Amino acid sequence: ELPPSHFPAARAAAVALGYLRYLRGGPGRGLELRALRRARRQDIDDVGHKYYLELELEDVLDKDRTVSCTAEVLYGLGSNSSAPDVQITVQGELSSTEEADKEFYNRIRSLEKELVAENIPDSHGNVPPELEPIHLLAWAASGYVIWQNSTENTKFHLAQVKHVKQLKRSDEDLQFDYMLLLHEMVSQEVIPWEVAVLWHPQRGARVCRD
């Protein structure tokens, strides 16, 4: 059993959140951790450390509701291990984003010129309302990067979208090339990361792997 105020549980929770943001996040949904209720760690010989977590999440666009979920995060042994293995079960329903997704999709598709933006949020923490969906999509993309690159000795957050450029596609996906700045808490480093993301209202977010 781990005290939720101690950092190992908090780091595992950040991985679980990143994973879920990638899976379920998007321009119409920004998942944030409301509380870490319980945490347990299991040391598995020759395999690694497995964390069992009980989390309470909220959607930043709908803060009155919370959703509970349980997660298992398995960090493999060795410094060159692959991404942590994450299993998440969401209890109950996340609120629908169908309308917001459709509106965003149509708005971007109808732009004459490809969208370009930078510094989201800006130095003073401002995000123009029309760029909030781009910001939340960046969260989803950063969720993938965070999940793939986390270890028990790291805790990543998206610090800022340094730059984003839309790439027009001939198929039905939207594509955005992001330059993200990730803040790593333990080393305090700010790490730039380029990520290309495809997004579609039905198909959700997919990070392009190169």
Added chain:
Amino acid sequence: MRLPVLLAALVAVATCTETFVGHQVLRVTPKSDEELQKVQELQALEHLQLDFWLAPRGLGLPVDIRVPFPSLQPVKTHLEASGVSYSIMIEDVQALLDEEQTEMLRSSRQLPLDTNTFNYEAYHTLDEIYSFMDMLVAENPNLVSKLEIGRSTENRPLYVLKFSTGGTNRPAIWIDTGIHSREWVTQASGVWFAKKVPTHPGHDLCVASILETMDILLEIVTNPDGFAFTQTKNRLWRKTRSKHSGSICVGVDPNRNWDAGFGEAGASGNPCTETYHGPYPNSEPEVKSIVDFVKSHGNIKAFISIHSYSQLLLYPYGYTNTPVPDQQELHEVSAKAVAALSSLYGTKYKYGSIITTIYRASGGTIDWTYNQGIKYSFTFELRDTGRYGFLLPAKQIVPTAEETWLALKVIMEHARDNMY
């Protein structure tokens, strides 16, 4: 009214070459055809260099004329001789322009006139914060003074505000903000705290009673070089701006440069990293000046260093797993402080020792101050938990400062009631 637009145009001109000293603006409202004709005659006299702000248009409609100083006598004589009445709208155009320019510069830089018009809901530049300090001292000369405790690497003054109702070297509470320059909500909160202390006496018996027996020392911009750098070059700069020989990389982490477990695990020896501890303890003038101040003061009873983000209240140690002897008391005070903080807006904080709650960190501020005998040594990590991180929206400055103040009061009261 056309006046401000014209004045603005004149300001633009005035700042370049011309002067309007002694010029006046006269208003004539012709009531008859004869009067109208007399005014129109003036238009033809080019040598007078009259500038018609409002040209003659008809009976009963005002005519405004800027008259250069040398032409004042002839124009007035001309009008008076014909019985045309006039009024002096502007006695001295240059004086008005000078006033306008000051006002324009002031509003474009948003320079407040006093600490009541200062905008606490916005982030400010270093100059604005330093001038705020001077205004606060000027407005509260019997309570607030400004001490220069040293100079930064780039020779910026390091200022501490001292709040004192008298006595000699009273036991004191130290609060610093902005040691890591990118944590902007902390400097902004420091400004708010500074304003709050003098504003208290009538409103809050708690702080008034603290000031009866203790002094409060507040360093708002603990890392001014880094702060200036976040305004001009890199918003996410954390360290100081020192250059140490042998590296092209700049800066030392001021929260790894203290003489407590210096250089041990929990800091980096690589100058190009964010947690570089520096070549030796107190190598950074920003740190050394506080060390010297604390040692020579000798009577500081509580030391609170404020950072962001993560929403944590932390006590020593960061450099070792050994709990501090006063662990239980510090843990209890933290619990009370966090409860007070939460009571305002429901903001949730976690608390504990640095090494268990956040990470191992060596050479940290409050580890050193605790080892100096300052029992009530705490570090705050303010809002938020990562949604905006360092880039906290300005509208959260005041709520953050307000809730944090409640926690600070708990710590200050406890120090006052548990003198050692």
